[in-house]
Amino acid sequence: MFGIVSKMTGTGMMLDAVFDTMTIEVEPFSLCELSPRGWLDMPRSGSATLHYVLSGRGALHLGAGIPHLIEGGDLILVPAADRHAIGASDGRFVSFANCQPATLGLAHHRTGAHDGGQGLLVLCARMSLGLSGAGQVIDLLRTPVIERSGLVERDRGLINLVLAELAAPRPGSLAQIKSLLLFLIIDTLRRGIERHDPGTGWLVALADIRLWPALAAVLAAPGADHSVESLADRVGMSRARFAAQFKKSFGTGSMQLVKELRLQHAARLLLEGKSGVARVAELVGYSSRSHFTQQFEARYGVSPARYGKPTPSK
Incomplete structure (x- = not known):
């Protein structure tokens, strides 16, 4: 794919090649119905x-940040490992639920009785977005x-x-659903690019083929012993030139991105529950458990030891 990109000129043409090799995997769906004063927690x-x-x-x-208003017709992508919630109407919530996706098919979750007014009806799913032969680039969504x-x-x-396929799965339903959602997501991303949405800056940066060997190395193994020098060597640039080009394309330094991808990888490992905090810290490239804990808590608002554990209802 990147051999094809290298023969093109202009960011738009390069992005065409990125979109052309984009793949999607979707996990179980839920249809979540919120009462006019309902609150829906999405687990990490x-x-x-x-x-x-x-x-x-x-x-x-999202956390303690300013709420983002949403309404019918909105398509929303939330980065992996981020805990978030959806609230209906006026913000005075009296009923709560946790969205737990089912198997292929449609689980239906309701929050409270509808006693007048307008609530929210939301289709929710887990998804992975990648490039053929190039890993999960959705991890770059910040x-x-x-x-x-x-x-x-x-x-x-x-x-x-999509809902019809979920309601009555048949041979080929998953392929149909992937195709329909990929269309919607590509359309969403390209419109974000056109209006310079900061959330899609990572996708524009993918069109910079000079940086791809370094980026691919970090995506494949965020816990490896990466440095500005080692990444610059991968792309045949001097340290200073690589640092400047990376900052220009991604809007952040290369080691900052390495840190973010390490912490995201750590969050996945903690959710799997197969390794303790000290081992997870080691796997994602931290020699100091205390340093790892400090950075993880600064990113996710909770210590690694408590991450992924159930939180009390509101």
Whole structure:
């Protein structure tokens, strides 16, 4: 794929090649129905989360940050490992639920009785987005993407086809669902690029083929002994030139991105529950457990020892 990109000129053409080799994997779906004053907790996951708001108005809540308003027709991508929640209507919540996706098919979750007013109806799924032969580039997503469709009726029609396949799975249903969602996600991402949405900057940076060998190495093994020098050597650049080019393309230093990918990888390992904190710290490239704990807590707002464990209901 990147051999093809190297023969092209212009960012737009390079992005065409990126989109052309994009692949998607989707995990179980839930149809989540919130009462007008309902709150839906999304548990942490090693995959990115996709939401499509079928109807209603509300807000996406991420940690202690400012809520993001959402409404019918919005398609939302949330980075892996980030705990988030969706609240309906006026923000005075009285009913709560946890979204636990089912197997292929559609699990239905409700929060409270509908006593008038407008709640939220949201399709929720886990997803992975990659490039053929190039790993999960969705890990580069650092901030949520919320796309307010200019073609609500078209997108609603596509989502209705997804719902129909989920309601009555047949041979080929998963392939159909992947194709429909990939269309919607590519459309969402390219519109974000066109309006210079910071959430899609990572995708534009993928078109910089000079940096790909370094980026691929970090994505494949974030816990390896990476340094600015070793990454610069991979792409045949001087340390200073590589650092400047990486910052220009990604908007952050290479070692900052390495740190973020290490912590995200650590979050996945902790969610799997197969290794203790000290071992996870070692696997993701930290020689000091205390340093790892400090950085992990600064990123996710909770210590590694408590990460992924159930939190009390509101």
